[in-house]
Amino acid sequence: MKNISPLNRILVLIASVLMISAYFIPLWQISLWAPQYPEGLNMKIWIDKLSGDVDIINGVNHYIGMKHIGVEMFPEFTYLIYVFGFIIGFGILTAIIGKRWAVYTFFSMIVLLGIGVLVDMYLWGYDYGHHLDPTAAIKVPGMAYQPPLIGYKELLNFLAYSGPDTGGWILGVSGLLAGVAAILEWRKK
Template sequence: MKKAKLSVSTAIIVSCSAFLTGASLFFPWWGMRFVAPQYPEGLDIIVYPNKLKGNIDIINGLNHYIGMKPFSEESFPELSYLPYIIGALAVFLLVVAWLRDKRLLVALVVVFAIGGLLGLYDLHRWLVDFGTNLSDDAPIKIKPFVPPVLGENRIANFVTNSYFSTGAYMIGAAFFLLILPLWKERKR
């Protein structure tokens, strides 16, 4: 029995997905903005797949008062290996596009979906860890809290807004580009 080959147009779509996946490494994936009366312009934590940017030092200085451990790239081991996983995924997408093998595409869609769910779980896990493991020796006592992965929250006199950024939207579009050809070719 002959293996079902993906169409050339599907191979092009999968190649576009590979490009978006690889390019997402150069853009932020997630962020959190902190706004308070003393910081009306806001303070930001911006998370790339391999680094943190934003007002990390100022936020760490403020978080010290509530007993939160400091944010740093060393605190998140995922930042050291995530770029390799994403890069490998982009390469495998190109291989699938070149081979035009439908079974490999289905397998990659499953891997992509599981990876996305694990990424969201990991982000939530870190938010729980940082918000609930507050030092008892902190100068300001607040109840433990868990910032949302997406949306608004109030912590003391700060309003926080968590959001997905360009890289996450690129990954979402790349996933959509993988689902689209499977739907299109379901009868082939």
């Protein structure tokens, strides 16, 4: 296998190092606005925890019978730290050994991670939005309310937004850098 260019080594290294930020800043955010909450309610999703107005959101959601959001609801929190760790480690290794196959693998892993997380979130949202407590005070039409995966969605008096937080955007940049490296290598072939 071919060795990669010094520039691509640096790109891969930067991409790996940037991903370390995932341990220190939130990856995703969900926000809600309503006439009663002009300041908005905000929930942050981290690599291993939730923060923000989770209790208040739970208090509001119980009217339509949504499950109580809590850390225990997400087994992902227990292994995501290792997944990230593995990818970061692999990225750094790639920068050291400088092999082309490693760049492709590194990039694929980030893409797969992104897709995996989105699919996982969609499935969670589907489950969360489709298993409403039938005894809840307010019956949502069709007994289903799936939160938005990305973007805005309205429900009753709430406008919900879901999108990447700082950590998510940085992860995107890592993916982009790894992608550039991979494409540059691919074109050299």
